[in-house]
Amino acid sequence: MEEILSVEHFNEIKQKGIGYIAITDHILPVNRVHEVLCGDVSVKHFHKKVIESGRKNGKYYFVEDYFEALDKFHKMQRCSKCLP
Ligand SMILES: [Zn+2]
Incomplete structure (x- = not known):
């Protein structure tokens, strides 16, 4: 398991297209793990949660x-x- 900390790393994982991305959230009652290519895993949401x-x-x-x-x-x- 590896935390994703930069947009570059996020994009690299999406481009490879292999594996899964787990997104944690303290507030939401349920967290989700996705295939890396899932449409719900977007750079926009990544940027908001991790960078901003x-x-x-x-x-x-x-x-x-x-x-x-x-x-x-x-x-x-x-x-x-x-x-x-
Ligand atoms: Zn998904």
Whole structure:
């Protein structure tokens, strides 16, 4: 598991197109893990949460297998669009 801290790293992961992205959020009751290419994983939202808000409300993690994210974060669930 690797935290994504820059737009460059985020774009690199999206371009490779392999693996999963887990998005944590302290406020939302449910957090989601997605395939990296899921339309719900956008650079716009990444920028807002990680760069503008300085990760205080939540973070982005790259994981090779989404089970890793489900194990680690208790509120984490599979995205209903890309991992139904
Ligand atoms: Zn998704």
